[in-house]
Amino acid sequence: MGRKKKRRVIKRVKPRLPSLFLCPACGVQSVMVVLKRKEREALIKCGSCGLDEFVKISEEAEPVDAYAKFIDKYSGSKSASPEKSLS
Numbered sequence: 031m032g033r034k035k036k037r038r039v040i041k042r043v044k045p046r047l048p049s050l051f052l053c054p055a056c057g058v059q060s061v062m063v064v065l066k067r068k069e070r071e072a073l074i075k076c077g078s079c080g081l082d083e084f085v086k087i088s089e090e091a092e093p094v095d096a097y098a099k100f101i102d103k104y105s106g107s108k109s110a111s112p113e114k115s116l117s
């Protein structure tokens with residue numbers, strides 16, 4: 031791992047969830063995951079294209095778990111149509 035700080039990002043410091051995930055919709059790494067463990071759900075929100083989605087999580091879920099569920103849900107709903115003809 032090892033995270034290098036190369037760019038200087040100016041932002042108000044909120045000590046939580048610095049990790050951003052890749053957005054399946056717009057392809058930008060700007061998806062943040064807000065865990066609501068008490069409610070057993072997580073909010074997935076893309077800061078780039080505005081996509082947002084709730085997913086169910088367990089109380090011990092990590093952001094990456096919620097993200098994985100979101101990807102499942104997203105790709106599942108997207109590839110609902112039968113396979114396209116190959117060219």
Ligand SMILES: [Zn+2]
Pocket residue numbers: 053054055056057058076077078079080081
């Ligand atoms: Zn996006």
